[in-house]
Amino acid sequence: MLPTRMLLPLPLAFLIACGGGDTPPPDASSGGTVTDAAVVLLDSAQLATSDVVIGGVGGLPADTIKLTGTLSFDPSRISHVGPRIQGRIRAVRVAIGALVTAGDTLGLLDSPELGAAQATWAKAAASRDVAVRNLERTERLAKDGIVSERRRLETEAELREREADLAAAAQALAAFGAEPDSSAPGVFPLRTPIGGEVVDQHAVIGEVVGPESELFTVGDLTRLWLILDLYETDIGRVHRDASVHVRVDALPALDIVGHISYVGAVVDSVSRSVKVRVEIENRGRLLKPGMFVQASLVLPSLANKVGLPNTAVQRLGDTTVVFVPDGAGRFRAVAVRLGHERAGGWREVLGGLAPGDSVVVSGSFALKAHFQREQFGGDE
Numbered sequence: 001m002l003p004t005r006m007l008l009p010l011p012l013a014f015l016i017a018c019g020g021g022d023t024p025p026p027d028a029s030s031g032g033t034v035t036d037a038a039v040v041l042l043d044s045a046q047l048a049t050s051d052v053v054i055g056g057v058g059g060l061p062a063d064t065i066k067l068t069g070t071l072s073f074d075p076s077r078i079s080h081v082g083p084r085i086q087g088r089i090r091a092v093r094v095a096i097g098a099l100v101t102a103g104d105t106l107g108l109l110d111s112p113e114l115g116a117a118q119a120t121w122a123k124a125a126a127s128r129d130v131a132v133r134n135l136e137r138t139e140r141l142a143k144d145g146i147v148s149e150r151r152r153l154e155t156e157a158e159l160r161e162r163e164a165d166l167a168a169a170a171q172a173l174a175a176f177g178a179e180p181d182s183s184a185p186g187v188f189p190l191r192t193p194i195g196g197e198v199v200d201q202h203a204v205i206g207e208v209v210g211p212e213s214e215l216f217t218v219g220d221l222t223r224l225w226l227i228l229d230l231y232e233t234d235i236g237r238v239h240r241d242a243s244v245h246v247r248v249d250a251l252p253a254l255d256i257v258g259h260i261s262y263v264g265a266v267v268d269s270v271s272r273s274v275k276v277r278v279e280i281e282n283r284g285r286l287l288k289p290g291m292f293v294q295a296s297l298v299l300p301s302l303a304n305k306v307g308l309p310n311t312a313v314q315r316l317g318d319t320t321v322v323f324v325p326d327g328a329g330r331f332r333a334v335a336v337r338l339g340h341e342r343a344g345g346w347r348e349v350l351g352g353l354a355p356g357d358s359v360v361v362s363g364s365f366a367l368k369a370h371f372q373r374e375q376f377g378g379d380e
Contacts, residue, residue: 038316038333040323040371047329052363054325057353060307063237063299063342067228071291074279077220079194085176086210087111087188092203094216101195106216107203108187114178115186121169125180128166131159196220197285221285226258226278228295232267233340235274237299239263244278245296251286258295306349312361313338313347314368322353323360323367331360331367 042050087109094106138155141147173180178188190203200217209215226246230238240263246256258281264274278295280287312322313336321333336352353359360367 038321038371039326040331040333040367040374042329042331042370044329046370050363050366052331052367053361054358055309055312055361057306057308057349057355057357057359059355060305060342060346060348063344063346065230065234065297065299067230067295067297069226069228069278069293069295071224071226071280071287071289071293073219073221073289074223074225077194077196077223079192079196079218080214081106081190081192081216081218082211082213083109083111083177083188083190083209083215084211085109085111085114085178085188086208087114089203089205089207089209089215090187092201092205094198094201096198096201098198099196100192100198100218102193103191104195105189105191106198106218107190109190109209111186111188114173114176114188117169117172117176118178118180118185121166121173121180124162124166124169128159128162131155131162135159190215192216192218194218194220196222199289219289221288222282224280224282224287224289226280226293226295228276228278228297229268229271229273230263230276230297232272232274234299235263238276238297243298245298246278246280247294247296248287248291249294250291254286256280256287256293306353306355307342307346308336308338308349308353308359309361310341310345310347312359312364314364316368316371323364325358325360333371334359 042052088111089107090110091108092106093108094100094104100106135152135155135158138147138152142149142152170180176188196218197220198216199219199221201215202213203209203215226244228244238260240260242260244258244260246258248254248256258278260276261279262275262277264276267274276297308322314321314323314333316333319335320338321335323331324334326332334352337350339348339350341347
């Protein structure tokens with residue numbers, strides 16, 4: 001484990017900053033070397049007029065990731081309604097924008113094929129009924145000894161055949177999604193299996209359609225999905241049920257909060273990101289699938305991590321340093337090792353400082369420039 005503080009090694013090559021640049025020199029001779037410890041001394045007058053601000057090192061604050069995405073339907077809340085049988089559109093009962101409930105009829109289809117299947121079922125049902133009565137009569141006669149047991153068994157077998165025919169006819173109707181009994185033979189009702197809004201409609205009266213046709217699309221807009229791409233470096237800080245604030249340019253006054261329902265299990269090999277699914281309640285149906293949105297994912301604070309504002313960080317040569325107070329008017333450069341930059345201009349410190357350490361959080365560049373002037377007797 002790295003020590004809490006590390007003094008800069010000596011000698012140390014560094015660049016004399018010009019106009020705020022901190023790029024290392026092409027070689028040591030262009031910048032010189034430090035011959036004493038990297039310490040800045042300010043007298044009381046200099047200290048009084050400086051903009052040096054000292055702060056304590058603490059945990060990283062809450063981080064916000066800004067992402068963009070597009071709203072889409074929840075696949076479990078959308079249905080494409082069409083026939084399972086060929087026919088001609090007889091009636092259209094809804095238009096785009098209509099609100100429907102599960103089971104509502106959206107249109108009617110005239111289908112000779114359906115009519116034939118219904119007639120087959122009706123014939124099979126009638127034959128079954130006749131076979132039932134024949135068996136009942138035969139059993140009474142067999143009981144009185146008027147007919148033989150063999151005849152009774154034959155009548156019973158005939159009933160089983162008629163029942164099998166009826167079951168096959170009913171199965172054929174079920175394959176079409178039609179009911180056996182119908183007040184309008186040959187007319188197929190196009191019903192929606194879900195409630196919602198008719199968001200698309202392609203049905204035209206008189207048009208011949210088949211099982212491949214999608215005539216209506218019904219979507220439940222009360223809940224939408226938002227799919228975001230999250231970089232793998234942030235996966236460990238994202239979890240299910242986390243809140244996501246969503247902003248839509250078309251509805252700037254709308255306060256939208258969604259929740260993460262799924263974090264992808266596979267990292268994309270090119271983008272190095274995973275898919276994150278956000279579910280958004282849309283009770284007023286103001287949000288629409290296809291809308292472009294801006295999402296803010298608030299990540300939890302990292303109290304166990306050491307964080308610094310970027311204003312505290314400087315470069316001396318090829319070493320990253322911060323200045324720590326070391327007595328009245330005395331500031332010492334301490335080498336630090338930094339992690340990724342966080343939102344709000346913060347950097348995670350991986351080594352060189354510990355929580356509670358005091359550092360110069362503002363005015364560090366002025367201290368660096370003062371140190372360089374003292375070392376080389378020139379301007380920064």
